[in-house]
Amino acid sequence: MPLLLLLALLLAPPMVRAQELAGHGGPVRALAVLAGGGLASAGFDQAVILWDPAAGQARRVMRWHAGALAALAALPDGGLASAGEEGRIALWPTGGAEIPSKVLEGHAGPVTALAVAADGGLASAGWDGTVRIWAADGTARVLQGHAGPAAALAWTPAGLASAGADGTVRLWETAGGRVLAEFGLPLNALAALPGGALAAGGADGFVRILQPGGTVREWAAGPSPVVALAVAPDGGRLAVASMGGSAALWSVADGRLLHGLDGPGLPLWSVVFAADGRSLWTGGQDRRVRRWDAATGAPLGPLAGAAEPAPPEGADAEGARVFRACSACHALGADAGPMAGPSLHRLFGRRMGSLPGYAYSPRLARGDITWTRETVADLFTRGPDVVTPGTRMPVQTVGEPGDLAALLRFLEVATR
The missing domain is CATH 1.10.760.10 (Cytochrome c-like domain)
Structure with a gap:
């Protein structure tokens, strides 16, 4: 474990350690809740960190990737998939390891999203505009249709859905996919809702709910681009994170704001509910993973970001x-x-x-x-x-x- 991380964990008071996890050397871009209650995070520092949330400690730091990371997905066997800038997808065993147990290659650019189906099938999306569904032998079914980077994925009862910079949401029933909706502006986030509906977050700060029948509801989540969405296990609440540094909990049924999360004011890149739905994790520009009460939106720990280091003596x-x-x-x-x-x-x-x-x-x-x-x-x-x-x-x-x-x-x- 790096010395600075060890010191941070030893010096932090117990309550802070349990609720605010510090260890990344760059913005936290992705989060995933693991089987058994663990938490994983990945960021611009090229590291994947496996956390023990109850103790507020990093169990393992994995530094295999050679580029900034953008996506994580928990695997059914307790393992983890990670991917990002370099275009490779690493599959990690339960508990992590020094090197991945398997590496999937094929994308011709950064991987922006990973998603795991109920049956364990893994899908990826990337800047090369392709969506890929991976087989157990490491081969992939390549799906092409987006006119630009594919940014987000979600598995639905009808199959795999994707959203991209071309403003479309596609359902991949065929090789070219079927366009479910076209909004004319980049889409950054996608989440599957109960009953086959989808939530999409875009560059205009709106959240749009796509019903299976084709109808669309929308609400303005804020003035900044929506970059991450997460659905509560009960399906009734949607967590929305934005580039403006805000996050909020919304009612899926009526688009009503339930609670705003009074964060540090820096861009948030990732959000995920705990498995029991009682708490919510966010990660962002300040390199922290933070925990919130999903019922009230209250912080479960201090919100003060890391203090800006003083300039070196004599520096401008x-x-x-x-x-x-x-x-x-x-x-x-x-x-x-x-x-x-x-x-x-x-x-x-x-x-x-x-x-x-x-x-x-x-x-x-x-x-x-x-x-x-x-x-x-x-x-x-x-x-x-x-x-x-x-x-x-x-x-x-x-x-x-x-x-x-x-x-x-x-x-x-x-x-x-």
Whole structure:
């Protein structure tokens, strides 16, 4: 177990430890409740963590993936499936392991969603626009129809449903799938409801309920894109998480807001109900997994996010503010645990793609740029997609000259 994680668990008071789980080095992108009551989380730091929720402790941290993770699914035998940026799906045995028991390959881009059917069948969806249903021998039935990335999956009594960036919800009864609804804007989340209905969450902040007969109900969950949905075991409540940092519990029957969750105000990426339906877990930008009372929406533990670390002595304070957008993926110190991006320790003078132990994208592994004030400035002026095409780094620029200058001053001190 990493030293920082061990110290966090030892120093936290008992009630906090049981309700607020800290251990990820980047945003928490996916959650799954495991058979037997365990909890799994995965994030931008490329790690899968298996938790003992009652004790508030990590039972195992698995660092096999070579990219940020986006999807988890609990398997009927007590195992777990995980996938993300690198396009591979790892199947883990009960209790986890150093390496997966099986790896499924075939997607030509990041995997965005995993879903397990009642009979144990595993499905995946990805940026390559395909949906795949996997057989026990590792082969897949490839389903094509989305005009763009497929973002979400849900098994229904009628079969597998998917939603994507093309704004459609499809039911895969045939090779091309049948379009159940088309909303004209990207859809990010999908959940199966009792009676064969589906809930879909989109970029406009709306939740839409698709009935088997084709009728659609909708309500505005908020001004920010909906990125995750979860249905309570009783089927009557829907948890909705958004990029704006809010989460809420809604009545499925009438679209009535039951409770808002007063979170830390940072984007939430994942949400899941406990198996008994009495509590709810969320994960997001602040790297925490948090627990809530599903009946009242009350936090079961403190909500104070991790305190912003003080800038290193002599570092530019304004540059530290600009750097916050980078801190979700990059550490500054030499001893930080794995994150989605490589550590920036001793960045200046280092050749691109040369940090030992980090799995770089093929473009960065070429190592034909040395990081200096000028090359870092160029990266954030023109954007990583232009300077290093093919990189996995999110497209991010700093357009204000004063902000860019402050960021460079900060990095020169903070990365020494």
